[in-house]
Amino acid sequence: MFTIWELILQQTVNGLILGSFYALVALGYSMVYGIIKLLNFAHGDIFMVGAFVCFASFGVVSAALPGWPGIVISIVIAMIIAGIVGYLTQRFAYRPLIKAAAPRLSLLITAIGVSLIIYNAVMVITSSRTYFFQSGIEAAPLFQAGMFRLTDIQVILLTISASLMAGLTLMIKKTMVGKAMRAIALDRDTCRLMGINVNKIIGVTFFIGSALAAIASGMYNILYVNVSFSMGYMFGIKAFTAAVIGGIGSIPGAMLGGLLLGLLEAIGTQFVGSQWKDVFAFGLLIVILIFRPNGLMGKTEIERM
C-alpha cells in the first residue's frame, strides 16, 4: 500500500533529474531554433562531446582534486570546449547557408551532415569503446522512507539545473545579449539595420546552448556513468522532442517539456517496462503535435519566410 507511493515518489525524483538534463539540452535546441529556425541535429552530438571532454579532463584533474572540485573543473573545461565546437559548427557549416538565405531543407541537411561528422569522428578517436566515469563520490542519503531515498547528489544536481535555468531566463530577459537574441528571433534583417551584430549573437547563442549541453552531460556522467560515442544520438532527439512538447523557441517551454518527458520516462519505465521508454517519448510527441501543435507553451505562429 505504501510502497507503491514510495516507488512513485522515487521515480518522480529520478524523472525530475533526468528531465532537468533533457531540459538543459532542450534549451540549446530551442534557442537555436528560435533564432535561426534550424533544427540543430548536431546538438545531441555536442552533448556527447561534452561528456567525453568532461570524462577526459576528470581523468587528468582527479589525481590532484578528487571529488566535487575536480568534477566542477572538468565540467567547466567541457563547457568551454563544447561551446567552441558548437560555435565552429555554426561558423563553418551554418553561417554560409544563412548568408546565402538557403532553403531550410538545406540547413537541416547540413545539420545532419555535421552530426555525422562529430559522431563518426568521436567514434574513430575513441575506437568505439564505452568508458566508465568514476566520480568517486558516495551518495549520502539525506532522507529515507521505505523504498524512497533522496541523496545529496540528487539534491545538488537538481539545484544546479534549476539555478542554470533561472540564470538563463534572467539573461534572456534582462541583458543586452538576451534582448538581441529575442530581437533576431523576430526579424533578423531589421536587427541588422538597427546595428545589431547578428552573426556574433548567433555565435553566442550556439556557444551558450552548447555549454549548457556540456553541463548537462557532465552531470549525466555522475549519475549514469557510461560514456560512449552513441550516447548523444537518442538523448539529443529526446531533448528535441522535449523542446517541441514545450513549444519550440520558448525557453520556459523547453524546461517544462524536459521535465515532463523525464517524469513520463521514469514512471513509464517503472510501470510498463524499460524497453518501451522511447516509445512513450515519441508517442507523446506525436500526440502533442496532433492536439497542440505549438507545444504546451509555444505561441501560435503562422509560418512566414
Place this chain on the structure above:
Amino acid sequence: MKLISKAYELMDNKLIRAGVLAAIFLIVASFPLYFNNHYINIMLIAMFYMLLALGLNVIVGYTGLCDLGYAAKFAIGAYTTGILVNVFEWSFWLTLPVSIAVSIVIAVIIGAPTLKLRSDYLAIVTLGFAEIVRITARNLSITGAASGLHGITRPELFGFRLTSFTHWFYVYLVLIVIFIIISFRIRHSRFGRALAFIREDEDAAQAMGVNTVLYKLYAYILGAVLGGITGSFYAVQMTSISPNSFDFTQSVNVLLAVILGGMGKIPGVIIGAAFFAIFPEIFRDIPFVGDMRMLFFGLLLVVVMINRPQGLWPDRLRANDKLPDKI
C-alpha cells in the same frame, strides 16, 4: 556547361531518348550473363537502394520535405508481408495491396497532423516514428521480437518459384523500371509541377491557389507506398527480416543517396543509390577507410549543401539561362 546543355538537348529528341534508355536497359538486363552470384548479390543490394531512393525522392527531391525515418516505411511493408505470409499463409501477391493500404493509413496518421505545421517538424516526427516501429517490432511476439521473422516463403510467378539471385535481379529490374516511369510521370504532371512549386516557394504556391498541405500529404503518402512495396519485396527476397535491418543508418543512407545524387533528378538519384550501396561493400575490409566513410560522407554533405544544394547531378541549363540565382 555547353556539353551538359547539348546532352539535355539530344535527350529531348524522343527517338534518341528511347534509344539511349533501351540501350541502358539491355546492357543492365544482360548483367546476369557475365557476372557471378557474388556480384549479382551486390547488385541486388544496389537495386534495392535504388527503389528506396526513388520512393524517398518523391518526398525529399520533388516536394522538399525532410523524412528522417524512411526505414520505417519499408519496415512496415516488409513486416506486413512477412506476417501475412508466415503466420496467415497468404500468397505474397495478395499481401501487396494490404501492404499498400497499411502504408497509406500510416502515412496519413503521421503526415496529416505534421504537414500542417512547419515542415521541419516532419523530420523529427518521422525519426521518432521510425524508432517506435523498430522498438515495437523488437518487442512484439508476432513480429518475431529481436530475432525477427525467418523462412518467409518465396512467391511464385506463373507457377514458377522465384528463388535464385538471377530471378530476383529481374524482379527488381522490372520494379525499378516501374518506379522510374511513376516518378517520371509524376514529375511531368500538374501534380508534379505543384510539388516543385511547393519545394521552391511554399508561400507563393499557396498564393497561386495550390493546396499545399494536401499536395504535401499526397507526396508523402506516395513516397510511403513506394517504400512499403519495396519492403514487401525485400521481405520475400531475403526470406528473413529483423528489426536491425531498419535502423536509423538505413534511413540516413537512403537520404544521402537522394540528396547527394541530385534531389529530384532520377538519374542522379539512381547513381547516388548505387554508390551508397556499393561503396561499403568495396571498402568494408579496408580498416581505416571503412571506419572513416561516414565521417567523409558527413563532410561531403556539408560541402555539397553549401556549394551545390541541388545535388551532384548536373542541372539542365537552357541557352539563355543564367546560373540559378540564390534568393
